[in-house]
Amino acid sequence: RHAPVAEARFAPFLSLVTDLSAAQDAIAAGFGKDCRYKIRRADTKDELTAEFILEPEARLEEFRTFFDTFARQKGHEPCDAQWLRAACQAHQLVLTAAARHGEALVWHAYATAGKAAWLQYTGSCFRDRENDYRALVGRANRWLHWKDMLQFKDLGVTRYDWGGLFEDESAADRAGINEFKKSFGGEVERSYHCEVRIRFRG
Numbered sequence: 001r002h003a004p005v006a007e008a009r010f011a012p013f014l015s016l017v018t019d020l021s022a023a024q025d026a027i028a029a030g031f032g033k034d035c036r037y038k039i040r041r042a043d044t045k046d047e048l049t050a051e052f053i054l055e056p057e058a059r060l061e062e063f064r065t066f067f068d069t070f071a072r073q074k075g076h077e078p079c080d081a082q083w084l085r086a087a088c089q090a091h092q093l094v095l096t097a098a099a100r101h102g103e104a105l106v107w108h109a110y111a112t113a114g115k116a117a118w119l120q121y122t123g124s125c126f127r128d129r130e131n132d133y134r135a136l137v138g139r140a141n142r143w144l145h146w147k148d149m150l151q152f153k154d155l156g157v158t159r160y161d162w163g164g165l166f167e168d169e170s171a172a173d174r175a176g177i178n179e180f181k182k183s184f185g186g187e188v189e190r191s192y193h194c195e196v197r198i199r200f201r202g
Contacts, residue, residue, distance in 0.1 A: 005194040013193050014167055018160040018186040020153040027149065030185025035142060042143035046136060049099050050144060052151045056095040057088050063095055066107050070123035079109075079121055087111055096151075098144040105140040108148060117152050119163035145184065162186065 004010040018027065028036065042048055053059055060081075068078040087093035094110040094117065109121040126137040149160055162181045165188065166174040 001192050001194055004192045005196055008194040008196045010192045010194040013191050014165045015189055015191065016162040016165055016181050016184075016186045017189050018149065018162070018184060019158065020149060020160050021158040024150065024153070027153075027185075028146075032183040032185075035183040038139045038142050039146050042139040046139060046143075047100055048105075048140055048143060050147045051095075051097045051099075052148065053095040053097070056093055059095055060084055060088060063097075063107050063109065066104060066125065067109075067121055067123040070125050073125065084109070096144060096148050098140040098147075100136070100140070105137050106144050108144060110148070112157070115157050116159040116161065117148075117157050118161040122163075142183075160186075 001010075018030075020027065031039070056063070064079055064081060064084070070076075071078050084093065092112050094112055096108045096110070097104055098106045105126075106122070106124045108119060110117045111120050112118075122141070124137045124141055126134045129137075152160060162184075165178050165181065169175040169178055
């Protein structure tokens with residue numbers, strides 16, 4: 001919500017939002033020059049394929065295996081399997097993937113509701129690989145975000161939420177993640193995550 005809900009527990013949330021109601025060229029024009037170049041190169045030279053999975057139940061384990069490997073490499077928590085199953089059963093989960101020659105390079109997971117999509121998980125496995133491969137995966141990640149935006153736009157989604165920005169950029173990895181997201185333009189937005197009790201047990 002844009003403001004805290006009365007009598008609810010809430011936490012402030014900083015994120016970046018891309019308006020997908022704009023024309024495709026206008027959205028791309030907001031990207032940084034380097035970002036546009038890497039997407040264009042990925043599209044024309046890297047031989048990538050993209051999947052946009054609206055019914056992801058049969059692919060959940062494949063996604064979890066990939067993401068949890070990525071999480072271990074980065075020292076992060078694994079994905080929340082219970083949340084993924086619940087979002088899938090509610091038909092509010094979309095998975096996307098970029099691959100080259102059958103090898104998965106990047107996966108994204110989104111929560112969706114109405115005309116909005118929120119990035120929940122993004123994973124790419126390239127640690128301990130050579131620089132050319134790392135650069136390829138980086139381009140694939142940007143390219144997949146752009147493909148995701150276009151697919152969501154075709155489905156009538158107008159709000160693409162990047163799933164949060166770090167308030168504190170003192171750590172290099174956090175600053176790098178923020179810089180990556182901001183290279184796509186968009187608007188920085190502060191909102192509030194609110195937990196509202198619906199029943200007494202809640």
